[in-house]
Amino acid sequence: MTGPRDIHAYLAEFEDIPGTRVFTAKRARQGYHLNQFAMSLMTDENRQRFRADESAYLDEWKLTPEQKDALLKRDYNRLLDLGGNVYFLAKVFSTDGQSFAQAVSTMTDMNFEDYTKMMVAGGRSPEGQRSIKEGR
C-alpha cells in the first residue's frame, strides 16, 4: 500500500494545481448527462441531427441551463467546471471539425497560432505552474 489513505487529503491537493480541473467523482456526477450527451455524437446520424438543430438536440438530454448555454457557446473551460471531461467533449470537437489542439487552445489565453508556436517551441513550462499555494 503506497497510495494515500485519506481520500479527503488526496482530493484537496487537486485544487492546488493552477488552471486544471481534475475529473473527480464529484465532477463525474455533476457532468453525467453532459458527458453522455457528448457520447451520443459517436454516430454519424446523431452528428447530423445535432448540427441541424443544436438547441433541440440538447433539449433531449437532462442538462442544466448552464450546461446547455456553455455547450451552445463552446465555452470549454466552463464545461469543465460544470462536470465535462475532455475525452467526452472531444466528440463535440470532432463534430465541429476541429482538431484536438485547436479546441484545447480555446481553453488557454492564446489563439491557436500562438498556442501552436508554443508547442513547437517545447510546450508550456511547468515552472510556476505546479502549485497555487507554493507558487512553484
Next chain:
Amino acid sequence: MAIITAGVASSHVPLLGVASDFGKDADDYFGPIFAGYEWTREWEKAEKPDVVILVYNDHASAFDMRIIPTFAIGCGERYKPADEGWGPRQVPDVEGHPDLAWHIAQSLILDEFDMTIINEMDVDHGLTVPLTMMFGKPEAWPTKVIPLAVNVVTYPPPSGNRCWALGEAIARAVASFEEDLNVQVWGTGGMSHQLQGPRAGLINREWDNMFLDGLIGEGDHLRRIPHIEYLRETGSEGIEMVMWLIMRGAMGKRTRALHRHYHVPCSNTAIGHLVLRPDNGEGLDMTGSDTVHAIAAE
C-alpha cells in the same frame, strides 16, 4: 511455455494515426516522430511476437460514464477500430488471443487482481496508434493482441504501485501458460501532456526523461510516485504513464534498454518511446524468431 521477451512503451496520440492514415508521416512535422520508430519496426520484424498484451486506456469510446472498469482485459476473438467522432480508422481489425487472455484473466483473479472481462468492444486510438507506430500499414496486424484497458480518466485511477504489481502478476500468469508463445507487453499513453484548462500544453522534458531513465535497470522507485506528482509535473493527462508501469512490472527485476526516442511536440503531447528487454539472466535474443521455442524447451 509462453515467455515475455520484451516490453515496449509508447505515446498513443490520435494525431499519429491521422498522420499515418493520410500519408503525412514523412513531412516536416511528423517525420522526426516517425523516424524514432523506424528502429523498432525493423526490430519487430525480427522478433515476430505471437501475442502483444497491449496496455492502454479507452478515451470514452468503448466505455462511457455508465461503466468504468479500473482494469479490464479483452478475452474476445476480434475487435474493430472505434468511430471516435470522425468515422473508424481504416486499419485492420485487431485479432485477440482468447486462450491466453482467459488464462491470464483467471490467473489474475486468483492472484487477487479482480479483473473486468470484456468479450466485445471496439478499440480506439489508444490501442490502434501503437500498432501503427510499431508495424506501419500491413494488410493484417502481424501479431495477436490482448487489450488491457486501464481507467485513467475518472479519479482515482489505480496507483503506480498497483499497476507495477499487476505487471508482475501478468508475468506469473504468462509463465504458467503451456503453449510456446513469444509474448510482448506494451505500455502506452503519456508522456507529459495536458489537454484541458488554462494550463493546457504543459510539457516537462526533464521529468519525462527521468521517468524513461527509471524504467531501465533495477530501480523500482517509479512505482511510488503519487498521482499528484504526475498531475503537477506532467499535466493532467500525464497520469497515463502509470500504464507504462504495468509493462515495467511484467519485465521482472532488471531491464536493458534496446531503443529510446523522445520528441516534442506531437499536437499537445510529448512523444516518448522505449524498447526494453527483461534482463534477468535469460539472455533473450529473439533475432530470427524461433528462439522462444528453444528457450521453452530448456
